[in-house]
Amino acid sequence: MASSKAFTMTGGDVAYSYSKNSTIQRDGVDAVKEQIKEAILENFDLKRLGFDTSSTAVIKIADLGCSVGPNTFFVMENIIEAVELKFLQAKNQNLAALEFQAFFNDHYENDFNTLFKTLPPSRKYFAAGVPGSFHDRLFPKSSLHLAHISYALHFLSKVPKEVVDRNKSNVFNSSEKEVVEAYSTQLESDIECFLNARAEELVPGGLMLILAGAVPDGVPISDTVIGVCNDVMGSCLKDLVKMGVLGEEKVNSFNVPIYLVTPTELEAILRTNENFSIEKMEKHVQPMKKPLSPEGYALAVRSSLDAVTRNHFGDEFAEQIFNHFNTKVEPNFSKFQGALRNSLNLFILLKRI
């Protein structure tokens, strides 16, 4: 099992909270709404799951790495609507006898208080929160029918040892071959842990819906969102060292545990796992219903990186780092926008064999 370091989105109600700065993720999730429906209608096999003969059915669904709402609530609703439709089409089921249990999972440090308080008051499911890393076991065996994970697989359980040992922050050298390889290897091992845990938890015939941020094959890291973000963060940290605000050692030991795969890389990892069949794997361009302003971009980056920055530098320095980061978003905005156009979303459907 991986012993996963917490990498949580910002909770609560602050300006840079995830709940206020997750429209990119929302757009991505919305864009695959139809795909999710189709995937469930075509692959949620009522007979194999034992629902064809029973008079009642309780469907158990998990959203892994859900952060706080509202995106996770939209996803849950989408999935449930599709399952209801599947039962309706089967006709031998009474829809009223269907019940849903929804498990919302994220790290122990996730803001579950906010998640729970913002649950939709009229909802079709019994809600539960499940704390812990999705690289580990979270549920009893054969206790889930559907699992969903979006925009979360790229968070590594830890910074790879090889990168830590270099004592040079990955934000300065994210394109170097050794660094890329170390991150890629770490991700491979993390996804293996993830799949092995889910293989225990999903019933045979159970489905896993994955929406993963990725970069197109052949695009260099420097031209990806992560690459540009690292560059800007790197120059920001360098400035603060020069200004005497941050110590060089502290900066050198700062690494961001994120890695975006290519489609080829991810497919290879998924194929090695013998417990799941790949039923679908589609590439989608990251949609942007409303383009982010530089300020919106800065807030979105912070909602994602605030916790890891705070953990490393402390609250006060994190504040200074992001204030400085904000001033650098505008001058680098065309790079950010270009990188976003290089962002791919992979929509994947796995079935538990």
Next chain:
Amino acid sequence: MASSKAFTMTGGDVAYSYSKNSTIQRDGVDAVKEQIKEAILENFDLKRLGFDTSSTAVIKIADLGCSVGPNTFFVMENIIEAVELKFLQAKNQNLAALEFQAFFNDHYENDFNTLFKTLPPSRKYFAAGVPGSFHDRLFPKSSLHLAHISYALHFLSKVPKEVVDRNKSNVFNSSEKEVVEAYSTQLESDIECFLNARAEELVPGGLMLILAGAVPDGVPISDTVIGVCNDVMGSCLKDLVKMGVLGEEKVNSFNVPIYLVTPTELEAILRTNENFSIEKMEKHVQPMKKPLSPEGYALAVRSSLDAVTRNHFGDEFAEQIFNHFNTKVEPNFSKFQGALRNSLNLFILLKRI
């Protein structure tokens, strides 16, 4: 369904938090440890529950109104140890194939963040938090094998309408016949909602363990913990009205939604429900391993009443009320101690028919 008002214990890490001021509850839970074990060994019917033939078993347990730790974790451990022993004794089960899923339930406003962060790192169960009132449905049908509730049934879903309409705080007149009757009727209706919800959720043969605070038959309210607490709170609020700190109307509309049953009352309510059989009902004197100091007493009262007081009076006034309340505990200490000796714990085992 009752629409239950939140009545949450104080979360977080403050001096008057529930986690730091729940030794009375801890002593009570510890005192029935053996009873819980015995109840499970004698009544957890592996054959009826379908565990006698399966090669693996997932046991699902809920603690209802769990607040934050650590008490709920001790209880969960006790229950799990007893179930393991039961399986061991049955001998046809491989203990390694047993898995447990523990559901920790309390109101949406409960401090689940603290609950999750303080989960015992090495534990025998998969943990989940379930937000919502235990007067309503919380789980899918037939999805629990064991439910536990301690020191929580006395929280009413709301202040009875008759009491609200009197526009005279119940802390001034908790012994009046009309008030007592209105509270008693409300509790009866709340427990019915509670039992009906659990009847859906527990599998046939499933067990419900109840530890309920109560007062001996025939003891007047004024001689109980609630009575003394109301008296002291009442005189405290009167002082603050006189001092011009609180308005009279605000004070008159303040009611504490708590009612302690007598054993006869509770037994009558439980007997009317046709979904459960009463397997055990024992009276225990509330144990006190280490007597509380006046200060400890004041903190314990606040850990329980802080939320309801804050909700009604606002943060600033709640602070003043408890500061004033604290000065009144010492002069009334013998009354508090006497009332505590009048406290009964009822240990009840119900079985889902």
